[in-house]
Amino acid sequence: SIPLRDSLGISPQDESYYKAGVIKCKDGSKKFSRDQLNDEFCDCPDGTDEPGTSACPEGKFYCQNSGHAPLVVFSSRVNDGICDCCDGSDEYDGKVNCSNTCWEAGKVARDKLKKKIATYQDGLIIRNKEVEKAKLAIAKDEEELSKLTNEEKSLRELVAKLKEQKERIEKAENEEKLKKELEEKRLKEEAEKQAAKEKESIEASLQVESKDANEKVPEASTEVGENGKKTEVQHESASYDEHNEVLSRESPAQKFAKMTRNEDEETKPGNEDKLEHAQMPEQVSDDSSANAADAIHSEGQEHGSASTGGLSKEELGRLVASRWTGEKSAEKDVSPKDESQKVHTDDVAEPAEEEENYDSYNSDTEDDRYKYKDHEDEHKYDDEYDGDSDEEYSSDHADTADAADSYKSDDEYKSDHSEDTSTHGGLSWIDKIQQTVQHVLQSFNFFKTPVDLSDASRIKKEYDDLNSKLSKIQSRIHQLKEKNKHDFGNDKQFYSFYDQCFEYKENKYVYKVCPFKKATQNEGHSSTQLGRWDKFEDSYRTMVFANGDHCWNGPDRSLKVRLRCGLKNEVADVDEPSRCEYVAVLSTPAMCVEEKLKELKQKLADMNSSQQASHDEL
Amino acid sequence: WKKEEFRDCNQTPFCKRARTRAPHSIPSLSVSSLSLSDGAVSARLLPSQLLQSPTDSTPASPRALTLRLSVYTPGALRLEIDEDYSDPDAPSHRRFRVPDVLLPDVDDRHKLYLPRISSASPGVTSFYLPYGFEAVVQHEPFQIEVRRASNKEPILSFNSHGLFDFEQLRTNKSDGEDWEERFRSHTDTRPRGPQSISFDVSFHGADFVYGIPEHASTSLSLRPTRGPDVDFSEPYRLFNLDVFEYLHDSPFGLYGSIPFMLSHGTKSSSGFFWLNAAEMQIDVLAPGWDDPANPSPNRIDTLWMAEAGVVDAFFFVGPETKDVVGQYLSLTGTPAMPQHFAVGYHQCRWNYRDEEDVDSVDAGFDSHDIPYDVLWLDIEHTDGKRYFTWDKTLFPDPVGMQKRLAAKGRHMVTIVDPHVKRDDSFFLHKEATEKGYYVKDASGRDFDGWCWPGSSSYPDMLNPEIREWWSEKFLFENYKGSTPSLYIWNDMNEPSVFNGPEVTMPRDAVHYGDVEHREVHNAYGYYFHMASSIGVVKRGEGKDRPFVLSRAFFAGTQRYGAIWTGDNSADWDHLRASVPMILTLGLTGMTFSGADVGGFFGNPEPELLVRWYQLGAFYPFFRGHAHLDTKRREPWLFGEKNTALIREAVHVRYSLLPYFYTLFREASTSGLPIMRPLWLEFPQDKETFNNGEAFMVGPALLVQGIYQAGEKSVSVYLPGTESWYYLRNGVTYAGGRSHKMEVFEDGIPTFQKAGTIIPRKDRFRRSSTQMVNDPYTLGRTNLSKKKFSSECLIERVILLGLSANAKKAVIEPGNHEVDIELGPLSLRAGSSPVALTIRKPNVHVADDWTISIL
Incomplete structure (x- = not known):
């Protein structure tokens, strides 16, 4: 049946708006009479006068959908021959017959909604527990940090004292030693001189080897020049140098910087690169009119294609195809040299500045780790405190990564730590150490010569022990501070993510997402970094990992993890909608928030009442 | 762009020879035995001195050539020059004449029976041409002129600079002669030796010349390539190539070739078409090129050079450019009328990965209320680049997917390329191998080149039987998973051969009829497109208009479908170059064409993307496309504001669909382009002759592109004497002058003619x-x-x-x-x-x- 023109496409809230004799366009542009309402002619550009027809492009059509939920569709859907509303009200011109499917669709939707609500309810309970735990854990972290800070201060003073003594001892020892040595030296003088001479010459040649390629070029060409082509080659290499300078000056863009570096690296190893140097400047000067960016572009290509002469037909085909696809297979197949080039590319993919930071951070913790390992028996620090990008660590935890576990490990640290260092005589371990040091220092007689060897070694040992203890504490402080820097959400609901990684298997790949750290795609033993932790986005609904490994001919890899409410922390899907831009879905109780639950409940209530209404109608 | 991978004129012997030749420096030819037979003029051509003293010819001495001149309605003179195969010394091999490009019934429909010829003075023969023109043949030295009969004013002349040269076929090398050519790692055996043809054509009364696509250029007219004040330039090259990251401004040849040039001036318009599918190089000579002291204004000289083939050329008399276009299309056919859906917006990407991706892109258009008609699948949808197949994991239910789209009135296009994977378990390869349907290499084996699937062979589309076989592959029962809402995209049909010389097929590969690839190269993609297009017609039992997009093209392609300008880049210069490129295609009959909106390579800034949609909405073929490595760029991915701007641009196109469809109809009857240079509508307005920034859509709508980031205002020249209505606010602007218009972000300036x-x-x-x-x-x-x-x-x-x-x-x-x-x-x-x-x-x-x- 054709519905009443006056009510067509009008939502119940708007009914009164259309009651007037003369109606205003909602955008205030003009007025229209009641006969112009839904008369298939657009009077108001905003569509006010045609809620029920397709006449206004910007109009909206309301379908009641009794039995399901009301829907507002674009007016472009009205009488277009496609059933959009489950009650079929958007198709009323008789050209198609849309059956009313609201009852069935509504039931399905309600069931789905109920399930969702149940998930939110259960998830909310888990979330609240997690939030409580996180608050406690953060308080503990803070407590530990302040304690460690105090300990660090005392320890640092002791170490300083010991160091001072140690140095005095060493000085005394050295003086003694020197006397002896002078004696011996005189005897061996002749032989020593000879040896030193040889050593020097070796060192000198090593230095030349390690010189930067840019410096090396002129030397190399001079060598060539001795073979009779001096002037020409020198000229060429000069232009090559100049070219490099231009590049580093004029193309700060990362891409070009990378290429320059690539070249440098490429030319470093091997002796045959003299030949390459001799060739490349020629090509550059050919293109001298092009700007620097173009030049390097074509040069890079030239470099690749210069080698095409020696390629088999198949290799050439692959090489050319790879321009469009950026597939590495082509390069791999060409020669091992290209393979190494690829590694270079990957290496330089990270912005230099960041790389430095990252590296220094990494090397700090790596050093620390070694120290832990060296002293593992003594101190029983767990690798877990290291908490950084250690593969072993991550894989140990990936499967069991569960909030309770990581809290437990924190506690373990506490108990181990205290057991080891503070159980004696009611004194804190630091006090005890202070006493020991005092004792050691007092018992040592400085003015005794020759130095008492056992006393000296005691002091040295004490210094070494305490110094390593100090660096462990410092590194733990560093870790805690790093951790504290992170944003764990308004309720600290993501605190437990800090010590967890989530895995997802798809075909041959295993994806590993470690929030606040990094995300990787692993295939067998090889691992590609999809991104390092960047931030939360979209009001904590998305985790962003950025600046992952570089994609050939593409962007640096990145991953966005969309979070949704679920009872367990698990990755539900990983996808790559654009090349090297990944998207994953992670379900977690942390997303099961109360407001959303209320919203869903309201929606269900609305649906139920609408169902009731339609039921009554029937 | 890899300059060193492609030959320039100096590395191309026939081009180098012809280009460095001075006017009148070779022995001139004389016309003899001229007669009128069967309504056409025929004669013999011999070197002048040979004619005067006919001695017994040495083996190296030239044989006579045959000359034939005929007249066509609605205004064309046809010139054919070939070997005289009746000569006992002539080799048995015949030079290649490009078949199936001229309309099959062209002689019946358009050839005029010449009743008489006249010789007003000795050594000169003239005869009638339509529209008050006449053709004049000068016998000694040989030269042809087309002129106005009333005042004898020349319009076109052939060989007036004595540059005509015809390298005749030979079977034996002379001593020490090397027929082989080497380029990079490739060797071209040239079993028949040099066989090039070159000649000069002059366009009188011309201010500019246009046409001979495909070249990327920001200039609508063809810039001179030689002569005073011309910087070093290559000639315009016509050689279909798959060029990686092509430059936006270069005479270098791209994916297609139409050897048709038009001239225009206030006094006259004319055209010249050389039906030849071999590599061609064309110089546009600046005034004074032959004699810097005496530059001749009002005339544009051109030098045409081809590697092989015959002279089969047409002179079009005009007098209006619209007439010239019509005269050309009366021979090669008017553009096919497309289906209505094909005039809408097309959404493409390399690649929509799987069915889920397709559904979600489709849903994205709906949820953002942006209309679109066709969703495209690039090569990755296939099972290992075996065309006519589907990747079973990514596309398990292609029929269901197409039906979901079709339920909303939408269509799908899949790609079908000419390279066939050499895989014995692939039905297509098996059949083609068994039937011997592949192009052969110089040694007679199936040519094996490298393309997307790896080792590949190429069906010999020159052969009508093979085209027939190919066309049947599109039948629903043969193309599994295809439905009536599925249409076709032909890519890589230059043909692209990744490990071939200049990324294409070796010139000494052999086609049906012992034709060398060098002779047919520029038309290979055309025959492939033709076969695919006929396949889609056949599939629909002739009731369904085909839609097949091709990248390569030749004269006549307009009868079979649309083309696009290939792998452009996401930068402002490529946006700018798209307009002269599409206008040029339109002038040469290829009306249904467009450039990839957004640019294929690279990631466009949102502003560029929006401007590209605003301009692309007026391209005859309107498709967004992107490279595999680029970021996603569906219209709603750049924030609400940009989504709204793109929606508006697409809405403009959809609102104008009735107008566009009417113009397509007009193109299919008269051949007039949809997107037109201003001067086509205002032939007397000199200001418009080289305007490649603004254009007409049909006779009523003027569009000015915006080609720079952050543009605040733009100067728009409104041609003619009548007024124009600015479609933003209805304000009237006077014609015949430039107006400085404020630029808005929500659209580019458009005007409607009074x-x-x-x-x-x-x-x-x-x-x-x-x-x-x-x-x-x-x-x-x-x-x-x-x-x-x-x-x-x-x-x-x-x-x-x-x-x-x-x-x-x-x-x-x-x-x-x-x-x-x-x-x-x-x-x-x-x-x-x-x-x-x-x-x-x-x-x-x-x-x-x-x-x-x-």
């Missing part, structure tokens, strides 16, 4: 399919001659250029009175009522009616 009607449909739907019953809006500025055939009603007539006091209109028949009130120019929130609008005349579009304004 005295025109633009039919629109302002109701937007999901796709053009649902618009079929929607009423029209007429944007009318005075006179009308437009005709439509439809059951549709007119819902609104917008009147520009009328005094504001008109209140009522009367519609006849019926003496039905309707209101006139102020209304907006377009139905968008916030548009202010600026134009007089006749409200609901409700007359049928197809009926005769009048509206009188009271």
Whole structure:
């Protein structure tokens, strides 16, 4: 049946708006009479006068959908021959017959909604527990940090004292030693001189080897020049140098910087690169009119294609195809040299500045780790405190990564730590150490010569022990501070993510997402970094990992993890909608928030009442 | 762009030889035995000195050539020069004449029977050409001129600089001669030795020459390539190549070739078409190229060089450019009428990965209320680049997927390339191998080249039997997973061969009829496109117009489908170059063409993308496309503001669909391009002759592109003497001068010419399919001659250029009175009522009616 023109496409809230004799366009542009309402002619550009027809492009059509939920569709859907509303009200011109499917669709939707609500309810309970735990854990972290800070201060003073003594001892020892040595030296003088001479010459040649390629070029060409082509080659290499300078000056863009570096690296190893140097400047000067960016572009290509002469037909085909696809297979197949080039590319993919930071951070913790390992028996620090990008660590935890576990490990640290260092005589371990040091220092007689060897070694040992203890504490402080820097959400609901990684298997790949750290795609033993932790986005609904490994001919890899409410922390899907831009879905109780639950409940209530209404109608 | 991988003229012996030759430096030819037979002129051509002293010829001495001249309606002179195969010394091999490009019935339909020839003076023969022109053959030295019969003013001349050279076929090398050519790692055996042809053609009274696509250029006219004040330049090259990251401004040849040049000046327009599919190089010579002291204005000389083939050339007399285009298309055929959906917006990407991706992109258009008609799948949809197959993991249910799209009136296009994977378990390869349907290499084996699938072979599309076989692969029962809503895209058909010389097939590969690839190269993609297009027709039992997009093209491609300008880049220069490129294609018959919106390589800034949509909405072929490595760029991914701007741009196109469809209809009958240079509509307005920034869509709409980031204002030249209506606000602007226009982000400047009607449909739907019953809006500025055939009603007539006091209109028949009130120019929130609008005349579009304004 054709519905009443006056009510067509009008939502119940708007009914009164259309009651007037003369109606205003909602955008205030003009007025229209009641006969112009839904008369298939657009009077108001905003569509006010045609809620029920397709006449206004910007109009909206309301379908009641009794039995399901009301829907507002674009007016472009009205009488277009496609059933959009489950009650079929958007198709009323008789050209198609849309059956009313609201009852069935509504039931399905309600069931789905109920399930969702149940998930939110259960998830909310888990979330609240997690939030409580996180608050406690953060308080503990803070407590530990302040304690460690105090300990660090005392320890640092002791170490300083010991160091001072140690140095005095060493000085005394050295003086003694020197006397002896002078004696011996005189005897061996002749032989020593000879040896030193040889050593020097070796060192000198090593230095030349390690010189930067840019410096090396002129030397190399001079060598060539001795073979009779001096002037020409020198000229060429000069232009090559100049070219490099231009590049580093004029193309700060990362891409070009990378290429320059690539070249440098490429030319470093091997002796045959003299030949390459001799060739490349020629090509550059050919293109001298092009700007620097173009030049390097074509040069890079030239470099690749210069080698095409020696390629088999198949290799050439692959090489050319790879321009469009950026597939590495082509390069791999060409020669091992290209393979190494690829590694270079990957290496330089990270912005230099960041790389430095990252590296220094990494090397700090790596050093620390070694120290832990060296002293593992003594101190029983767990690798877990290291908490950084250690593969072993991550894989140990990936499967069991569960909030309770990581809290437990924190506690373990506490108990181990205290057991080891503070159980004696009611004194804190630091006090005890202070006493020991005092004792050691007092018992040592400085003015005794020759130095008492056992006393000296005691002091040295004490210094070494305490110094390593100090660096462990410092590194733990560093870790805690790093951790504290992170944003764990308004309720600290993501605190437990800090010590967890989530895995997802798809075909041959295993994806590993470690929030606040990094995300990787692993295939067998090889691992590609999809991104390092960047931030939360979209009001904590998305985790962003950025600046992952570089994609050939593409962007640096990145991953966005969309979070949704679920009872367990698990990755539900990983996808790559654009090349090297990944998207994953992670379900977690942390997303099961109360407001959303209320919203869903309201929606269900609305649906139920609408169902009731339609039921009554029937 | 890898310069060193492609040959320049100096590395191409025939080009180098011809280009460095001085005028009149080779022995001239003389015409002998001229006679009229069977309504055409025939004669023999011999070197002048040979004619004077016929001695017994040494083996190296040239044989006579045959000359044939015939006349075609509606205004063309055909010139054919070939070997004299009746000569006992002539080799048995025949030079290649390109088949199936001229309309099959062209002689029946258009060839005129010449009743007489006249010789006003000795050594000169002349005869009649249509439209008051005549052809004049000078016997000694040989030269042809087309001139106005009344005042003997020359229009076109051939060999007036004595540069005609014809390298005859030989079977034996002379001593020490090397026929082989080497380029990079490739060797071309050239078993028949050098066989090139070159000659000069002069366009008299021309200010500019245009045409000979495909080249990327920001200039609409062809810039001179040689002569005073010309920087070093290559000649324009016509050699179909798959060029990686092509430059936006270069005479270098791209994916297609149409050896048709047009000239235009205030006095006359003319054209020249050389039907030859071998590599061609064309110089446009700057005045004074031959004699810097005496530059001759009002004439443009050109030098044409081809590696092989024969002279089969047409001179078009005009006198208007529209006539020249029509004369060319009377021989090669008018553009095919596309299906309505193909005129809508196409969404493409390399690649939509799987069915889920397809569904979600489709849903994205719906949820953002952006119409589109066709979703495209690139090579990754196949099972290992075996065309006609599907990747079973990514596309397990192609039929279901197409049906979901079809339910919303949308279509799908899949790619089918000419390289066939050499895999014995692949049915296509198996069949082609067994039947011997592949192009052969110089040693007679199936040519094996490298392309997307790896080792590949190429069906020999020159052979009609093989085209027939290929076309049947498109039948629903043969192309598994295809449905009637699926159409086709031919890519890589230059052909692209990754490990071949210049990324294409070796010139000594052998085709059907012992034709060398060098002879047919530029038409390979054309025959492939033809076979695919016929396949789609066959599939629909002839009731369904085909849609097949091709990248390679040749003269005649317009009969088989659309083309696009290949792998452009996401930068402003490529946006700018797209306009001269598409205009040039339109002038040479290839009306259904477009450039990838957004640019194929690279990631466009949102502003560039928006501007590209705003311009692309006026391309005859309107498709967004992107490279595999680029970021996603579906219209809604750049924030709400940009989504709205792109939606608006697409809406402009959809609103103009009735106008576009009408223009396609016009193109299919008259051949007039859809997107036209301003000078095509205003041939006397010199200001427009080299304007490649603005263009006409049909006769009524002028569009000015915006080609720079952050542009605040733009100078728009409005041609002619009549006024123009600015479609943003209805304000009138005078013609014949430039106007500085403020630039807005929500659209590019468009103007409607006085005295025109633009039919629109302002109701937007999901796709053009649902618009079929929607009423029209007429944007009318005075006179009308437009005709439509439809059951549709007119819902609104917008009147520009009328005094504001008109209140009522009367519609006849019926003496039905309707209101006139102020209304907006377009139905968008916030548009202010600026134009007089006749409200609901409700007359049928197809009926005769009048509206009188009271």
